Amino acid sequence: MPFSLVYASDSPFEPPSILGVLLRTPLRFAVYATYHFFNSLRVTPAPLSTPPVRVVCVSDTHNLKQRIPDGDILIHAGDLTNGGSLSELQAQIDWLNSLPHQHKVAIAGNHDTYLDPRSRRTLAEEDRNGKLDWKDVQYLQHSSVTLRVPSTKAGSNGNGHSHGRRLKLYGAPQIPECGGPEHAFQYQRGRDAFTDTVPRDVDILITHTPAKWHLDLPLRSGLGCEYLAREVRRVRPALHVFGHVHVEAGKEVAFWDAGQKAYETAMSRPVRGLIRGLLDVGMWIQLALVAFWGVRNVIWDRVWCGETRGTIMVNAGLMRGNTGRLGNKVRVVDI
Structure with a gap:
């Protein structure tokens, strides 16, 4: 911390x-x-397949761009923009779409105003009425997608055979209230906005808010959501990607033990x-x-x-604190 x-x-x-x-x-x-x-x-939980699926985790780019390493799946956990306008969002989508990753998945953050019909009303008229082109970026909003990641191995005769792994991803943008009506997907702190909302068979959970007490400035007051923490414990995905709290960017493992x-x-x-x-x-x-x-x-x-399965928790924020500049390490996780 x-x-x-x-x-x-x-x-x-x-x-x-x-x-x-x-x-x-x-x-x-x-x-x-x-x-x-x-x-x-x-010991960090070992990948569940050989070769593993490489997941590249980013969040909180706020209109900016940074060099992104290659991988099988690219996840953006919200706050693509600062003001949340249509043009800002489209520019970030175009950037993500230009990257070489086979699968690209994104959710909204509280700064992505247009994506929430409630906060969208605070935008100028031209932004309220336009439409986004998500191109090859899969946008999740209280929804899931199953991705197939193929891989190739050489057999004993030297011939390659193709196989793949399926991973289910679920994305949810809601966060405890932290700003005015221009901020998207807010709910009153202390309100339960997560219980029994995440499917049990999810491999990768994507939220904008952290779970309470995990990479969320816990020695301040903990900016994450206690109900999300309970939900992650219930589902126990292999990977939980989030952002929002820039200064806590990093990785830890939750082992769900005593x-x-x-x-x-x-x-x-x-x-x-x-x-x-x-x-x-x-x-x-x-x-x-x-x-x-x-x-x-x-x-x-x-x-x-002994081997204990756990959830790898990644605060993927790229914004370096509250400086307005990117620079945090891009987190790459093999699962």
């Missing part, structure tokens, strides 16, 4: 300072650090300040559970060579 030396602003989208976190939520910081330390020692449950329970406890926080018995219990399960799971992975 990124930190600054001091709080840069009161914006929930800015990273916190180490000192501020320690003075306000010392045990929450300990839980966070312990969970991520042990998670970093665990240690992760203890982490999420601890992070959900109210912030009590330095003294009351240190006296929070419940938080101490959750910290002990995170440490216990962390040690146990690392031993299982590294010593006993």
Whole structure:
């Protein structure tokens, strides 16, 4: 997680300072650090096919372009634009369409105003009434698509035979409210907009918002959605791609075990300040559970060579913080 030396602003989208976190939520910081330390020692889930399917994950390009590595599937997890006008969206679609990836999939973000009929009303008339040409880009809005990714292997006689793998992708753009009426697909924070909406057989889930407490500035307040977190736990896709929180761009694995449950329970406890926080018995219990399960799971992975399936979670935002410039690493995942 990124930190600054001091709080840069009161914006929930800015990273916190180490000192501020320690003075306000010392045990929450300990839980966070312990969970991520042990998670970093665990084995990333192996691809389910040989050769694997290469998924290139991007998000939050905000009208800009960046060099994109090759792969089988290109996913854009929303905020293609800044103002969400028809012309801005078409320019980004044309750029995605020009890339060589066999499959290209995109969802909307809160800045993609035109794509939500409610926020579209805030645009100029020429933008409200026009139409987009998605070309070869598959747009998902509370919908799914099944993609076939072919591959070729050489047989013992030197002849190639073709086979493929099918992957089901589901995309949902809705996010907890974070702006005015020009922002798309917003719902009131605390409202359940996800339960039982994602098909159980989804391999790749694409949302614009993160799940709560995962790559969403959890030591601030957690900008993700708690109901999405429950839905991802229920479905357990191989890959979850999202964006929205630029400063948390990165990758982690959710293993859906007791240690992760203890982490999420601890992070959900109210912030009590330095003294009351240190006296929070419940938080101490959750910290002990995170440490216990962390040690146990690392031993299982590294010593006993056990394999635990999990969900690879990717915050694919390319915008470097709130600078207005791209530059974050493009995340490539083999599944």
